[in-house]
Structures are given as structure tokens and as C-alpha cells.
Amino acid sequence: MKAELLISLRMSLTVSLLFLLFISGVVAQDGWAVNYNQKSFCALKGSAVTMECTYTYPSGHSVQKAFWTKELVTSGSEPPDLSDDPEYRGRVLYLGDEHSDCTLRFKTVREKDQNKYYFTFITDQPGGKYQGAGGVDLSVTDLQVEVPERVIEGDNITLTCKTTCRLTVTPTFTWYRNGHGLSSSTDQLHLQPVSREDAGRYRCAVLYQNSPEVTLNIRYLQVEVPERVTEGDKVTLTCKTSFSLSDSPTFTWYRNGHRLSSSADQLHLQPVSREDAGRYRCAVLGQNSPEVTLNVRYGPKSVSVTISPSGEIVEGSSVTLTCSSDANPPVEYNWFKGTSLVAKGETYTVNKISSVDSGEYKCKCSNGFIKKYSEALTLNVLCESVL
Incomplete structure (x- = not known):
């Protein structure tokens, strides 16, 4: 009776050891092991995946079958070979051998391929079955x-x-x-x-x-301004939206970053002046429009002429007349002696001036739609003999 009990106990221990050896993924004392180079993959649906893998076994064994499966074996039975599954046939390729390489390649992965996969091999010796524990997690995603x-x-x-x-x-x-x-x-x-x-x-x-x-979808606020604005025009800026607004919302207007008094969707500048020129934006419901520039055109103002050097003008000296004005857009300058055009440009210089250059000079400022003359400046050229 004791002998039968001892034999039964030994058989039970042998089966338990074989089972532990079969599911272990680490090197056992007798040299069994499976090493997965990468324990998990995240792959795009339709892409290829290569699961690199190596394995070892004791000397004296010869591998009879090496394969991958998606079933973790919990008994001594042989798990199904992935290559024999109709869902995988033609899409998986065992690149390994029956010595040490156990690499598996998915030509194209599908969403339902998301699973854990294990490498298993069987040798020619009794109890020579082994499955690498842990396996490889394959996750499949789309975009x-x-x-x-x-x-x-x-x-x-x-x-x-x-x-x-x-x-x-x-x-x-x-x-x-x-x-x-x-x-x-x-x-x-x-x-x-x-x-x-x-x-x-x-x-x-x-x-x-x-x-x-x-x-x-892009929601927007937009300040609409007229294309051409001249000082004195009646101008209205409008804050336009691409989204629906509640009843009577409050708008806020800004010029050059400073808040204005209007609270409606329109800002009236009637009449508009040069001081109204600048960068405008509107805001409503916490949203701000991009800034737009209001350009106000106006004709020449404050036209004046200066002379250099000042004081008495003597024959043979050099004299420069300078014309200045405030205008938008900038002006073109023309110089007249009496009614005759004598020069163009902001300055007019007479080198080695003589008595024939004496007379009244004016500059005409023009910026395309308004022109203005300066007051006349009289040049008196003194002869050296007089001095």
C-alpha cells in the first residue's frame, strides 16, 4: 500500500513539474525558455507586424513542431496552431526554425486579431512540450x-x-x-x-x-469697413458674425486697443476725421474679431515753406527751400516761381543764386484728389557790390 502511494505521489509531482515547465516563460533549471523580444505591439489595422522571438531547450531534445497559438494552455493538451486557423491562414507566416528562432509575422492585421499570442514547441522526448508564458499582446487600432x-x-x-x-x-x-x-x-x-x-x-x-x-467649422467675427474713406464722409463699421446670437447682445468696440462707447453691432463715425484712423476690432460673447485698419484719406493741411539759411540772401550763395504738409496719402510737391513750374520734390535748391532768381515762390501739394498751395515766399537776392 505504501509503495502504491509513493508511486502515485511521484507521478503527481512529475505531471505538476511538466505543467509548470510547459507554461513557464523564464529559463528553467534544465534549460527550457522562450524569450519574446517585445511583449506588446500597437499596430494600425492593415499594417504588418513582426513578433521576434527566440527559444531554448535541453540538449538531447529535437524539436518536432514549433508554432504560435492564441490560447494559454492550462493542461497537458496541445493548443491549436495559429496557422491552421481559417481566420489567420495566409496572413501569418512563421519565420522561425526548429532550433532557436521563433519569429512570427502578420502580413496584415485586422481588428479582430487583437489578442495575446504565445509561442509553443514540442520535442521528440517524453514531456518535451513548452509554451512561453506572458505571450505577446497585440493591439489593433484605426485612425x-x-x-x-x-x-x-x-x-x-x-x-x-x-x-x-x-x-x-x-x-x-x-x-x-x-x-x-x-x-x-x-x-x-x-x-x-x-x-x-x-x-x-x-x-x-x-x-x-x-x-x-x-x-x-470656423466661427468668426469680422469688422467690415468701407474700402475708401475720405475725411468728412459718413462712415459705419459693422461687426459681422457667422454664428447665431441671443437677443440684443452687447458688443464692445476697440480702437488701437482702447475701448469705445458703442455697444451695438455698428459703430458710426459721422463725419469721420483723421483722428478716427486706426486699428479696430469688436467683441461679443467673449469672442474677439481680428483687427482691421481704417485708413482715412485727407488732403494737404498745414502747408508751409522754410528757407535755409535764413537771413539775407547774397549772390553766389546756395539757398534751399523746403515744403512740408500733413496729408494722407503723402503728397507730391511742385515748385513755382510766379506761375512757372521750376522744380519737383520736397526741397528746391538754388546753387550760386543771382538777382534773376529773385521773386515769389510757392509749392503745390497734391495727393491725387486734393491740392493746396503754400503762401508765397519772396526771395530778395542782394548784389555783392551793394554789400
Whole structure:
């Protein structure tokens, strides 16, 4: 009875040791081991994945079968070979051998391939079965474009090509707007600042994989100003929006960063003056429009003529007349002696002046739509003999 009990105990211990040896993923005392070079993969649907792997076993054994399976064996039975599964046939390729290399390659991965995979081998000796514990986790993801919910023209925004897991191999991304390729080659597309021209359908791609298209809508505030404004005109600036507003919202207007008194969607400048020129923006519901410039044209003002050097003018000396004015756009200058045009430009210089140069001089300032003359300046040239 004791002998039978001892034999039963020895058989039980042997089976337990064989089972532990079969599922272990570390080197056992007798040399059994499976080493997965990488324990997890995140791959794009449709891409290829190579699971590199090496294995060892005691001397005196010869490998009869080496294969991968997605079943963790909990008994002495042989798990199913992945290559025999109709779902994997033709898409997985065992690149290893029956000595030490156990590399497996997926030609193309599908979403339902997401699983844990184990390498298993069987030798010609009794109890010579072994499965690497831990296995390799394969996660399969697709591409999705993430866009901000509310985008206002002028914001700095980033579109992201997202995956459900971090890709093991960093690929080159391609971005498209309305079917046309963009320059970014990373997982992010920066639109800084964004404009209404950036609105459209966006998708990202990696080689053969495309994300679904998403639409980027740009909300905007815009200050409308007349194209040509002349001092004295009646001018109205309008704050336009691309989104619906609540009843009677409060608008805020700014010129050169300083707040103005108007609280309506229109700012009336009637009549407009040169002091009204500047950078304008409007704001409503916490949103700001881009700045626009109001350019106010006005004719020459404060036209004056100076002479250098001042004092008595003697024959043979050099004299320069300078004309100045305030105008927008800048003026062109013409010099007249009496009614005769004698020069053009802001200054008029007479070298070696003589008595024939005596007379009345004026400058005419013109900026295309208004002209104005300076007051006459009289030059009296004295002869040296007189002095």
C-alpha cells in the first residue's frame, strides 16, 4: 500500500513539474525558455507586424513542431496552431526554425486579431512540450481625427490624428483638406492662427490607412469697413458674425486697443476725421474679431515753406527751400516761381543764386484728389557790390 502511494505521489509531482515547465516563460533549471523580444505591439489595422522571438531547450531534445497559438494552455493538451486557423491562414507566416528562432509575422492585421499570442514547441522526448508564458499582446487600432469643438477665427488650434493605443512604430502621416494634401507629416496639424479659409473636410492617413473625414467649422467675427474713406464722409463699421446670437447682445468696440462707447453691432463715425484712423476690432460673447485698419484719406493741411539759411540772401550763395504738409496719402510737391513750374520734390535748391532768381515762390501739394498751395515766399537776392 505504501509503495502504491509513493508511486502515485511521484507521478503527481512529475505531471505538476511538466505543467509548470510547459507554461513557464523564464529559463528553467534544465534549460527550457522562450524569450519574446517585445511583449506588446500597437499596430494600425492593415499594417504588418513582426513578433521576434527566440527559444531554448535541453540538449538531447529535437524539436518536432514549433508554432504560435492564441490560447494559454492550462493542461497537458496541445493548443491549436495559429496557422491552421481559417481566420489567420495566409496572413501569418512563421519565420522561425526548429532550433532557436521563433519569429512570427502578420502580413496584415485586422481588428479582430487583437489578442495575446504565445509561442509553443514540442520535442521528440517524453514531456518535451513548452509554451512561453506572458505571450505577446497585440493591439489593433484605426485612425481618427480629433478637432476642437468650438473654433473661432484667429485661434491657435491643433488637429490630432489619434489612435486607441500608442503605435509601436512611429509612421509618417499625411493630412488632407477637401481631398488635397497638406504639408504636415506628423500626427498633428497646426493651424496657428486659423482662418475661415481653413474650414473644410479633414482626414489623416498612414500609407494605405485613412481616417474618416471630419468637418472643421470656423466661427468668426469680422469688422467690415468701407474700402475708401475720405475725411468728412459718413462712415459705419459693422461687426459681422457667422454664428447665431441671443437677443440684443452687447458688443464692445476697440480702437488701437482702447475701448469705445458703442455697444451695438455698428459703430458710426459721422463725419469721420483723421483722428478716427486706426486699428479696430469688436467683441461679443467673449469672442474677439481680428483687427482691421481704417485708413482715412485727407488732403494737404498745414502747408508751409522754410528757407535755409535764413537771413539775407547774397549772390553766389546756395539757398534751399523746403515744403512740408500733413496729408494722407503723402503728397507730391511742385515748385513755382510766379506761375512757372521750376522744380519737383520736397526741397528746391538754388546753387550760386543771382538777382534773376529773385521773386515769389510757392509749392503745390497734391495727393491725387486734393491740392493746396503754400503762401508765397519772396526771395530778395542782394548784389555783392551793394554789400
